[in-house]
Amino acid sequence: MNYQVNENGFYGEFGGAYIPEMLHHNIEELKNCYLEIMQKESFKQEFSSLLQDYVGRPSPLYHAKRLSEKIGAKVYLKREDLNHTGAHKINNTIGQILLAKHLGKTRVIAETGAGQHGVATATVCALAGIDCVIYMGEIDTQRQAPNVERMKLLGAEVKPATSGSKTLKDATNEAIQDWVRNAEDTFYIIGSVVGPHPYPDLVARLQSVISEEIKKQLTEKEKTPNPDYIVACVGGGSNATGAFYHYLNTPEVKLIAAEASGKGVNSGKTAATSVIGTPGIIHGSKTMVMQTEDGQIIEPYSVSAGLDYPGVGPLYAHLHKEKRVEFITITDDEAITAGIELCKLEGIIPAVESAHALAVLDKLATKASDIIVVNLSGRGDKDLNTYTNYFN
Numbered sequence: 001m002n003y004q005v006n007e008n009g010f011y012g013e014f015g016g017a018y019i020p021e022m023l024h025h026n027i028e029e030l031k032n033c034y035l036e037i038m039q040k041e042s043f044k045q046e047f048s049s050l051l052q053d054y055v056g057r058p059s060p061l062y063h064a065k066r067l068s069e070k071i072g073a074k075v076y077l078k079r080e081d082l083n084h085t086g087a088h089k090i091n092n093t094i095g096q097i098l099l100a101k102h103l104g105k106t107r108v109i110a111e112t113g114a115g116q117h118g119v120a121t122a123t124v125c126a127l128a129g130i131d132c133v134i135y136m137g138e139i140d141t142q143r144q145a146p147n148v149e150r151m152k153l154l155g156a157e158v159k160p161a162t163s164g165s166k167t168l169k170d171a172t173n174e175a176i177q178d179w180v181r182n183a184e185d186t187f188y189i190i191g192s193v194v195g196p197h198p199y200p201d202l203v204a205r206l207q208s209v210i211s212e213e214i215k216k217q218l219t220e221k222e223k224t225p226n227p228d229y230i231v232a233c234v235g236g237g238s239n240a241t242g243a244f245y246h247y248l249n250t251p252e253v254k255l256i257a258a259e260a261s262g263k264g265v266n267s268g269k270t271a272a273t274s275v276i277g278t279p280g281i282i283h284g285s286k287t288m289v290m291q292t293e294d295g296q297i298i299e300p301y302s303v304s305a306g307l308d309y310p311g312v313g314p315l316y317a318h319l320h321k322e323k324r325v326e327f328i329t330i331t332d333d334e335a336i337t338a339g340i341e342l343c344k345l346e347g348i349i350p351a352v353e354s355a356h357a358l359a360v361l362d363k364l365a366t367k368a369s370d371i372i373v374v375n376l377s378g379r380g381d382k383d384l385n386t387y388t389n390y391f392n
């Protein structure tokens, strides 16, 4: 089975580039050169040296002994939470800012919902000395005020999107309009394995460093590159893609995606796209989408701002259909419980997103000899209020 994107930008029936005519030129430019640039020695060297000295890679693969004892299997945590800026998102934005520089772009735009991708983008723009404009729904700028402050401190301009529902999809629309007006000098940094081709493939390649490291680290610790399971949470799918990438064609490694079901799959307050989604188009690609019968997007919900996305990257729609990845839904209650448990057992406060992956451990039929890698996508400093107030 082939899980790579084909030359038309599709994974099986999903993917492609469903974009307005006016964006055709921008997307073509990127499509025609991203692989060539990424294969240049100069790009590879700069990328890997920044990952090492700026981000702090390789991130440790930590054997969580007390958690393992409780689960009854050997659990390793891939510590993306220890990266600069506190999550995996920086791996991608570092790569895209280098691409922007190679293309001679002098300005960057991005959209952000919870603000995590906005912060990661503002960070690399400061690093590269490139102008940065972040579009964010006006309502989100109020809900996520600390991240707005961070972006501003890093030198970015934050533009509140005031149209429509004043949330992520409106920010996306306004960012796209900006890109159409400023195609010459502006690079659009997308934050997950979503959007029109070639973005899903580009982001997948940049995040694949995670599984490259897991292979090496596990070989050192266990004399085999292959665990029995790899578990990751899925919003758009970028941290999961990073953790799964070099294992997609190794069927003996079971790949598990933790999806946020919010208050429950049938509660009307959910983000479980794999269960209630149907094929449709969102953010420029064909994938599984939470939508009504007449194609209106259903507003997603999860306690975790990073997972309440009404679609999933096209690669995930494909991996789900081909059954290469098993999707397990996790409720808010289950995630918060698993997150608090990790604090007490290991002294690590995980992001609420990552807590969804941890909650899967209780649901696997494991045996004592099993090796499980959980991708700990981010740290939970941003989620203190959520943890503290949840059960009170």
Ligand SMILES: *Cc1c(COP(=O)(O)O)cnc(C)c1O
Residues within 6 Å of the ligand: 087, 088, 089, 116, 191, 192, 193, 233, 234, 235, 236, 237, 238, 239, 240, 306, 307, 351, 353, 354, 377, 378, 379
């Ligand atoms: C953004 C985010 C996610 C969800 O995004 P993916 O593209 O699915 O990885 C998960 N965990 C953390 C910590 C995040 O910041």
